[in-house]
Amino acid sequence: MPSLIDLRRRIKSVKNTEQITKAMKMVSAAKLRRAQEKVLAARPYASLLGEMMGSILGNQAEDSPALTHPLLVRREEKRILLLLLSGDKGLCGAFNSNALKASQRFLGDHSDASIELELIGRRGADYYRRREVPVAGEWINVFANVDFNVAKQISRKVMDRFIAAEIDSVYLIYNEFKSVMTQTIVVERMLPVKMPESEGGSREYIYEQPPAEIFRTLLPKYVDTTIYQAMVESGASEHAARMTAMGSATRNAGEMIDKLTLHLNRVRQASITKELIEVVSGAQALE
Numbered sequence: 001m002p003s004l005i006d007l008r009r010r011i012k013s014v015k016n017t018e019q020i021t022k023a024m025k026m027v028s029a030a031k032l033r034r035a036q037e038k039v040l041a042a043r044p045y046a047s048l049l050g051e052m053m054g055s056i057l058g059n060q061a062e063d064s065p066a067l068t069h070p071l072l073v074r075r076e077e078k079r080i081l082l083l084l085l086s087g088d089k090g091l092c093g094a095f096n097s098n099a100l101k102a103s104q105r106f107l108g109d110h111s112d113a114s115i116e117l118e119l120i121g122r123r124g125a126d127y128y129r130r131r132e133v134p135v136a137g138e139w140i141n142v143f144a145n146v147d148f149n150v151a152k153q154i155s156r157k158v159m160d161r162f163i164a165a166e167i168d169s170v171y172l173i174y175n176e177f178k179s180v181m182t183q184t185i186v187v188e189r190m191l192p193v194k195m196p197e198s199e200g201g202s203r204e205y206i207y208e209q210p211p212a213e214i215f216r217t218l219l220p221k222y223v224d225t226t227i228y229q230a231m232v233e234s235g236a237s238e239h240a241a242r243m244t245a246m247g248s249a250t251r252n253a254g255e256m257i258d259k260l261t262l263h264l265n266r267v268r269q270a271s272i273t274k275e276l277i278e279v280v281s282g283a284q285a286l287e
Contacts (some may be wrong), residue, residue: 004271007264011257018253024091025246028239032180035236038146039177042229049222056211071159071193071219075168080115081136081158082106083190083227085174085234086124088143095175095183095241096123102173102185107133116167118158120231143235151228159223162191174230175237181244183237190226193219 002010086099103124107115116136119125125138137157142150161167170191175183207214 002267004264004267007260007267011260011264014253014256014260018250018257021246021249021253025243025250028243028246032236032239032243035146035232035239036177038232039229039236042225042232046225046229049218049225053215053218053222056207056215069216069219070163071191071223074192075165077110077113077169079167080110080113081118081161081167081170082115083118083120083154083158083170083172083230084124084128085172085230086119086121086127087234087238088122088141089238089242090123091245092238092242093245095238096121098183098185099173099175100124100127102187106171106173106187118154120154121234142231143238146228146231146235148224148228151231152224155220155224155227158191158227159220167191172226172230174234175241177233177236177240180240183241186230186233190223193223 082103084099084103086096090096100123103117114134116134117124117128118137118139119128119135120139120142122140125135125140128135139150139154158170162170169189171187172190173185173187176186178184
């Protein structure tokens with residue numbers, strides 16, 4: 001049975017841990033609000049951009065120059081580039097492990113192809129640095145403040161390699177932000193670009209320039225936006241997962257403190273009872 005001193009030390013240690021997890025939860029909550037604003041701002045832009053480009057393609061003839069854009073070329077997937085978005089830090093529940101498990105499943109499902117990894121986030125880079133998987137690049141500490149210019153650098157690097165036929169396709173794995181409690185793993189093909197189909201009843205656009213020329217200009221921007229949106233979604237998901245994990249840790253610490261305090265009181269009561277029995281026994285022995 002632990003002594004009173006050991007129990008007090010353990011209670012003090014758990015209380016210190018509770019203060020840390022509570023502070024981390026508050027920090028993540030503040031960061032989540034800013035990250036969520038970026039997500040809500042990026043989604044309509046990406047959606048309307050995809051709708052407009054789908055509208056252009058829907059009105060093009062089969063021999064249109066727009067349909068021969070290098071980013072639309074389909075090749076047999078012998079060489080694949082996988083963009084894996086993970087967190088820069090831990091203590092966020094299953095956020096990082098879910099992304100890493102999805103990447104492992106992807107590698108297993110495409111074992112007949114040559115796969116390179118573009119790792120965005122420290123946790124993914126640390127994980128694959130110890131494994132024999134070709135790594136094309138690492139992007140560390142980009143989620144502290146997700147910047148469109150960083151997403152543009154990544155997308156331009158990826159597009160240049162795809163246009164040069166160094167790779168045949170590009171896939172994305174990231175956590176999509178659904179709510180504070182829910183983040184969903186998304187595995188999607190980014191290149192060659194799969195344009196959203198123009199739905200019936202969608203708005204019609206009037207273009208001053210030739211539609212094919214506009215399409216060729218907007219398509220790289222669409223790829224830039226796709227990576228940026230994945231980054232802001234992943235950033236918001238990381239903060240939400242950490243806030244949830246730290247909230248659970250704080251509650252668990254509180255429950256442990258209550259149990260340890262109850263156990264401490266029982267041990268102290270038993271110690272006092274034992275001392276009283278010894279005093280009474282000694283007094284009776286002297287009579």
